[in-house]
Amino acid sequence: AQSVTQPDIHITVSEGASLELRCNYSYGATPYLFWYVQSPGQGLQLLLKYFSGDTLVQGIKGFEAEFKRSQSSFNLRKPSVHWSDAAEYFCAVVIPQAGNNRKLIWGLGTSLAVNP
Amino acid sequence: GAGVSQSPSNKVTEKGKDVELRCDPISGHTALYWYRQRLGQGLEFLIYFQGNSAPDKSGLPSDRFSAERTGESVSTLTIQRTQQEDSAVYLCASSHNTEAFFGQGTRLTVV
Numbered sequence: 001a002q003s004v005t006q007p008d009i010h011i012t013v014s015e016g017a018s019l020e021l022r023c024n025y026s027y028g029a030t031p032y033l034f035w036y037v038q039s040p041g042q043g044l045q046l047l048l049k050y051f052s053g054d055t056l057v058q059g060i061k062g063f064e065a066e067f068k069r070s071q072s073s074f075n076l077r078k079p080s081v082h083w084s085d086a087a088e089y090f091c092a093v094v095i096p097q098a099g100n101n102r103k104l105i106w107g108l109g110t111s112l113a114v115n116p
Numbered sequence: 117g118a119g120v121s122q123s124p125s126n127k128v129t130e131k132g133k134d135v136e137l138r139c140d141p142i143s144g145h146t147a148l149y150w151y152r153q154r155l156g157q158g159l160e161f162l163i164y165f166q167g168n169s170a171p172d173k174s175g176l177p178s179d180r181f182s183a184e185r186t187g188e189s190v191s192t193l194t195i196q197r198t199q200q201e202d203s204a205v206y207l208c209a210s211s212h213n214t215e216a217f218f219g220q221g222t223r224l225t226v227v
Contacts, residue, residue, distance in 0.1 A: 032214055044207070044218040051214070090159065094214060102213050103172070104149060108158035 002027050002095050006107035013081050014115045021076040021110050023091030031093040032102075033074040035065055038109075039087040047089075050074065061085070086114045118142075122208050122219035129198055129226055137193040137222045141210030148191050149216065150183055151207040159207065165191060198226045 003026045013019055025031060033050040048059025055067040065076045074091060091107040121140040129135050141148050150162040161175035165185040176182070180198075185191035195202055203226045209216040 034215060043220045044209075046215055049215055088158075092216070094211075097166070102147065102166075102211075103164060104147070104209070104211060104216050106151075106159045106161070111156075 002093075002103075002105055004091055004093055004105050004107040006089075006091055006110050008110045009108070010111045010113070012113040012115060015083050016080050019076075019078045019081045019085070019112070021089050021091075021112070023074045023076065023107060025072050025074070025091075025093045025105075027072070027093065027095055030067075030069060031095045033065075033067060034092040034094070035059065035063070035074070035076045036090045036092060037061075037087050038090065042087075044090070047076070081112075081114055083114045083116060086112055088112070120208055120210050120217050120219035122206075122222050124222060125220060126223045127225070129224070131200060131226055132197055134194065134196045135198055135224065137195075137206050137208075137224070139191045139193070139208030139210075139219060141188070141191070141208070142212075142217055144188070145210035145212045145217075146188055147211040147213070147216075148185055148188075149209045149211070150191070150193050151209070152177075152204045153207055153221070154204045162193070162206075195224075198224075200226045202226050 005024045035047040036044045038044050050057050050067045088109045090109045094102045097103050123138045146167045148165040152160040163183045164172040180196045183193045205221040205223050207221045209218045
């Protein structure tokens with residue numbers, strides 16, 4: 001079955017430390033890949049996306065993600081975390097369906113806490 | 117419009133009453149999704165509309181939940197005989213084949 005897995009439910013890091021949030025997908029080909037962030041009380045905001053080409057993509061707020069086909073992964077990284085990065089992070093994929101349809105499938109999210 | 121619009125933004129209802137939530141997608145977006153997000157939880161898929169295809173209703177939790185969309189326009193999510201466990205934020209997103217754009221959600225509280 002097509003699915004997205006975010007293995008880490010909660011992560012706590014210290015401000016200034018590096019961050020990596022994991023995302024794995026289950027699909028036979030390469031889907032479109034996304035990371036979204038949901039800050040407390042806020043809506044969902046797109047951080048970055050991968051469709052094709054360079055497997056390292058840059059996003060907003062200093063985030064980047066690397067697509068690794070061999071591992072079916074699209075991990076999100078940031079070299080130095082800021083307190084304002086505390087939020088819920090969601091990985092998502094768009095997978096082609098019958099006809100010209102595409103379906104969005106979500107991971108369950110990783111909650112990031114940042115210690116001062 | 118410029119973005120996905122949901123109304124109302126907040127709804128408090130008595131247990132047993134019916135509620136209707138509305139989503140105005142971005143013009144031209146063929147796909148529309150409804151999600152439920154309970155406090156501190158992830159996105160729970162409810163239903164997916166794609167153009168004129170039959171909707172994917174596989175995420176609807178019970179027959180009290182239903183949704184409609186006419187063409188590529190407004191969608192309404194209806195919850196009949198609301199229960200306290202229906203309390204959540206209901207998010208709508210629209211998409212044209214790739215990334216999804218979310219509305220701000222409707223916070224439903226059943227008392």
